[in-house]
Amino acid sequence: MAGDATLDRRALARRLGQLADASVADVLALAPATPATVPRIGLTGAPGVGKSSLAGRLALLRAAHHRIGMLAVDPSSPLTGGAILGDRIRLDELAGAENLYLRSIASRAHSDGLADNLPELLEALAAAGFEELLLETVGVGQAEHAVRSQVDTLALVLMPGAGDTVQAMKAGTMELADIYVVNKSELAGAAQLAAEIRRVQALRAAHDGWQAPVVLTSIHDGDSISALSAAIDAHQAWLDEHADRAGRLAARARYRLQLLLERRLGEVLDALSADTLEQPLDMQFAAALAALPLDRTSS
Amino acid sequence: MSTPTTSNAAAGNGAAPLRGKRILVAKPGLDGHDIGAKVVALALRDAGAEVIYTGLRKSPQQIARVAIDEGVDAVGLSILSGSHRELVAQVVECLRAENADDIALFVGGTVPAEDHAALSALGVRGIYTSDQPLADVVAALGAALA
Numbered sequence A: 001m002a003g004d005a006t007l008d009r010r011a012l013a014r015r016l017g018q019l020a021d022a023s024v025a026d027v028l029a030l031a032p033a034t035p036a037t038v039p040r041i042g043l044t045g046a047p048g049v050g051k052s053s054l055a056g057r058l059a060l061l062r063a064a065h066h067r068i069g070m071l072a073v074d075p076s077s078p079l080t081g082g083a084i085l086g087d088r089i090r091l092d093e094l095a096g097a098e099n100l101y102l103r104s105i106a107s108r109a110h111s112d113g114l115a116d117n118l119p120e121l122l123e124a125l126a127a128a129g130f131e132e133l134l135l136e137t138v139g140v141g142q143a144e145h146a147v148r149s150q151v152d153t154l155a156l157v158l159m160p161g162a163g164d165t166v167q168a169m170k171a172g173t174m175e176l177a178d179i180y181v182v183n184k185s186e187l188a189g190a191a192q193l194a195a196e197i198r199r200v201q202a203l204r205a206a207h208d209g210w211q212a213p214v215v216l217t218s219i220h221d222g223d224s225i226s227a228l229s230a231a232i233d234a235h236q237a238w239l240d241e242h243a244d245r246a247g248r249l250a251a252r253a254r255y256r257l258q259l260l261l262e263r264r265l266g267e268v269l270d271a272l273s274a275d276t277l278e279q280p281l282d283m284q285f286a287a288a289l290a291a292l293p294l295d296r297t298s299s
Numbered sequence B: 001m002s003t004p005t006t007s008n009a010a011a012g013n014g015a016a017p018l019r020g021k022r023i024l025v026a027k028p029g030l031d032g033h034d035i036g037a038k039v040v041a042l043a044l045r046d047a048g049a050e051v052i053y054t055g056l057r058k059s060p061q062q063i064a065r066v067a068i069d070e071g072v073d074a075v076g077l078s079i080l081s082g083s084h085r086e087l088v089a090q091v092v093e094c095l096r097a098e099n100a101d102d103i104a105l106f107v108g109g110t111v112p113a114e115d116h117a118a119l120s121a122l123g124v125r126g127i128y129t130s131d132q133p134l135a136d137v138v139a140a141l142g143a144a145l146a
Helices: A011-022 A023-031 A051-062 A090-095 A118-127 A143-150 A165-170 A191-204 A222-242 A246-270 A281-291 B035-046 B059-067 B084-097 B113-122 B134-143
Strands: A040-045 A068-075 A084-086 A100-107 A132-138 A153-158 A179-182 A214-216 B024-027 B048-055 B074-079 B104-108 B127-128
Touching: A011 A023, A011 A100, A011 A118, A011 B059, A023 A246, A040 A051, A040 A143, A051 A068, A051 A100, A051 A132, A051 A222, A068 A084, A068 A118, A084 A100, A084 B035, A100 B048, A100 B059, A118 A132, A118 A143, A118 A246, A132 A143, A143 A246, A153 A222, A179 A191, A179 A222, A191 A214, A214 A222, A222 B059, B024 B035, B024 B059, B035 B048, B035 B074, B035 B104, B035 B134, B059 B074, B059 B084, B074 B084, B074 B113, B074 B134, B084 B104, B084 B113, B104 B134, B113 B127, B127 B134
Parallel strands: A040 A132, A040 A153, A068 A100, A068 A132, A084 B048, A153 A179, A179 A214, B024 B048, B024 B074, B074 B104, B104 B127
Antiparallel strands: none
């Protein structure tokens, strides 16, 4: 593996900062022709279920064997653009692990729980020589659909007592996850929640042949983190044998393109004059389409 | 550096003087009071900054590592324990060892006036004590990082 033990953390940090701030035009200019692909694991779930601590423990465990690049996405304020990125609070050991690089990312303009330029940030980590990428995102609405396309193995984190099986069903996430995690397993109702998920899963025809396991975890129980890690390994092995890799990469590329187009649309809409918006709808539409090509507005 | 794009036209730069800045708020040493650090972190967020908050009792090595990995523009150390001279010197040393002493360093907390010169000599760009209005702290940081 290229770059072993010689990771220039400062250079990588600068590159990620540059990418996070890149305009649509800059992203197009900076994108590598053939992105490196390494296994990607996603952890998602509602706020407060303990994703950050769990992701940190998992990353430390897996960093014993792989060089891990991790992105943790927290929401930005839509009003000021500011954000509190608090994923580092709970784990002192994260900062001492040489095999682990964690970057906190603010979701910026993006409203689906991911971040502007997230696909590019993940690719930059892969290019930096990490052997495995870990993505932690807060689950809000459609976020899981977006994160689904960016990772190979998606773990949905739930906790007892939050009524979130039904919420997750409503949001459609129960069909998306490869692994269900019942976190805070020391709380009452954990076994019941796990049983409930298993029942729902059993009634559902597995659309791709993978039977998603339910793993109970607690950050106070190291064995449970190992069990989650083993479930991830099992899914990755299954993917190597069975999965439609080309289809997965196509879905990933499609979402990446969608993000860029949406951002470009946002730029165009912000620049439309009030006069234009008083015109008939078909003329508004034509004006917006005419403004889309980048060479008209890029610096 | 390009401005982060947003479709929310209401967010002007006037309301968000720290927009686009990444700032680490860290608590080195052994004192266990982080209300001040949290209040400052929120004020910086409200001024548009992306604030990375570490929580209590971080070592200077941990703080420097996080500052580097997160690619921050500035580090704010909240110190109430009285050990500000030692802790600041250690953080400066750790950053320098990683060629990262260009990251701006600020200190907040209980720092007696007679120690300000010593901290400035270590490279601290600003010292803010609890009697200063938050708006002044935000304005000073905005000017220092502009």
